[in-house]
Amino acid sequence: MLTSLSIKNFALIEQLEIRFSNEFSIITGETGAGKSILLGALGLVLGRRADLTSLKDKEQKCIIEAHFEIQPYGLQSFFDENDLDYETTTIIRREILPSGKSRAFVNDSPVNLQELQELGDFLLDIHSQHQTQELTDEAYQLQILDALAGHQNVLQEYKNRLSRYKNVKSQLKQLQSEKEALLKEQDYNTFLLEELLVANLKEGEQEELEALFEKLNNVEFIREALDKSLMIANEEQIGLVQNLKEVKATLLKIAPLSKEYQDLSDRLSSVLIEFDDIADELQRHADALTSDPEQLELTNQKLQNIYTLQKKHQVNTVAELLEIQKALDEKVVQADDMDAKIEMLTNEEIVIKEALNGFAKTLSANREKAAPVLIDQITAILTELGMPNARFEFDIKQTETFLPSGKDEVQLLFAANKGTSFGLLKKVASGGEMSRIMLAVKAILANYTKLPTIIFDEIDTGVSGEIAHKMGDIMKKMSRQMQVFAITHLPQIAAKGNQHYKVFKSVQGETTVSELKLLTNDERIVEIAEMLSGKDISDSALNHAKSLLID
CATH class of the missing domain: 3.40.50.300 (P-loop containing nucleotide triphosphate hydrolases)
Incomplete structure (x- = not known):
């Protein structure tokens, strides 16, 4: 109001x-x-x-x-x-x-x-x-x-079900369209997925393979460097180890004379220990280093396969290839999931459609009954x-x-x-x-x-x-x-x-x-009288106005 x-x-x-x-x-x-x-x-x-x-x-x-x-x-x-x-x-x-x-x-x-x-x-x-x-x-x-x-309750129930019915039909249409597109791509997606699965990719392996390839591909160069380093370190007369030992022996003589000399002697001892460890590590690498053409070839093939897949899928890392593999796997199984969803929605559509038909039938019957009642009421008023x-x-x-x-x-x-x-x-x-x-x-x-x-x-x-x-x-x-x-x-x-x-x-x-x-009431009498007779209000108009207000 x-x-x-x-x-x-x-x-x-x-x-x-x-x-x-x-x-x-x-x-x-x-x-x-x-x-x-x-x-x-x-x-x-x-x-x-x-x-x-x-x-x-x-x-x-x-x-x-x-x-x-x-x-x-x-x-x-x-x-x-x-x-x-x-x-x-x-x-x-x-x-x-x-x-x-x-x-x-x-x-x-x-x-x-x-x-x-x-x-x-x-x-x-x-x-x-x-x-x-x-x-x-x-x-x-x-x-x-x-x-x-x-029948507003029935009508509202019908509208609620109709809204759900349209939603279900929309979902079905979308799913069926997606499934159709998916089926067209399924063979190709399956091929791509199998290609990635055969590659047996693991995150981080590209870096490991590239490091192994560089090592196997440069065995002679590495051996030469290791041997030369060991010779410089261990040569009996002029090797670094022998020279460091002589320097240490010399410093030990003057170490008692000053804290500064003692510190230098201690530091050199530490260097000698560290260098000994480095020399041992060089020796171990030299002993372990062997030429393996077969392993080199396998490593190269694995790397080339990774590079080919990356170029094909336009990515730069194995991690990205694994993400693509996961997505392809989902797409391949998605068709089966879609079938289950389509079946579920189809069944729901049937149930809702049946309910809608029932509500629509009730609405229609009620309207058929209401129509003559409405017509009678309208014609009665219009007669008046x-x-x-x-x-x-x-x-x-x-x-x-x-x-x-x-x-x-x-x-x-x-x-x-x-x-x-x-x-x-x-x-x-x-x-x-x-x-x-x-x-x-x-x-x-x-x-x-x-x-x-x-x-x-x-x-x-x-x-x-x-x-x-x-x-x-x-x-x-x-x-x-x-x-x-x-x-x-x-x-x-x-x-x-x-x-x-x-x-x-x-x-x-x-x-x-x-x-x-x-x-006010008096003003109202004057207004109605003016509506009856115009600006020049007569007594009869005033009386008529009063009689209208009394009725």
Whole structure:
């Protein structure tokens, strides 16, 4: 329910703050007084796009703020899904900056226009004679039937299963496509995998093989270097070992004379021990060194195989080849895994499809039962609204396709007069007939579902006084279930409201502004009398206005 509206710097409105009550509210005013401005402001709250022409003062920002009581609408899940703070009194604020940028907030949290539009659909329905095309939409006609059928739980179960069904079919299609592509590559992948498996690769072996190859390939060069080193070290007369021993013996003679000489002697002893160890290691390497052409050839072949595989797979290391081997292994066995997944999803698809058919059958049966009930209620209301010969027929066809709300395609057929054949509503109903049909539908829906606040914008255009009485009665009855606003030029409807607001223009200094005022009872009598007779209000008009308000 819309509880209050604040408008600042919008079109002809400088500053406006107004509170609304529940039930049935009337808004009247002369043409051009600003009723469309009021609707424009509410349109911005509902997420309509804005531009700089909305600003009265181009140097100041425009702010529109609407307060709604939302507890009856069950919107907690919407707020949770959109990460918004849920408040039973929810505040929607829209700002248009002088730069042309627009911002929107719900309970002080910024939102985009799509989120605002989705929330607005739950809160406010602005309905004019030009917006009755909604009634010609087959999806909306189906919603009307579903409201009377009262099978929302079944419908929700169907939608949940349909969502899963589409997901399963999508997964199946993807898996089957992947399997088909995989099977085309499987032979080649198997060949590549076997090639890598035969190579029996081990991480780090390339470096070891390259080191071994260099050693085996340079045996004579290494032997010559080792032999020469051993000769220099161990030659009996001039070898390094013998010379180091002589230096050590000489230093030992002077070591007792100074700590410095002693340190030098100790260091030389350490060098001699280390050099002895090096000489022994050289000897061991020399003794172990043998020429092995066969091992050299095997090492070379292994290395060349690794280099060939690296070039083939465009990598530089054995580790990368092992990763490719792992991936190929997974691809080769993946086809078997896919078969298991495809079988599982296929079975699930069959189960879901069976459940969907069951739900769709129930929905269709309920709609067949609800259709004549709805037709009877619509024709009864339309008889009151001056259309006694109006006839309706629902054409419900079951398809083989799972549609968003079942397997039914629905068309509402209409005949306005006796003796005329049925036709599609959108083709055979006039604008005035569509307005009255929509009013009848909204009135019926108010008894079956929780509708948002509804604003009827001059839906009564072109109807007679007696029909206007009936329309007013219908809207007033609707207001027992929901908040209803009627923007009207007809006194018969204006008199039905629980409260009456007037839109008017006033001149303030050099500017014209639009204002909205809640009328007192006396002011209301005058306003309705003026609607009856014009600016020159007669006593009979005043009396007529009073009698209308009493009815």
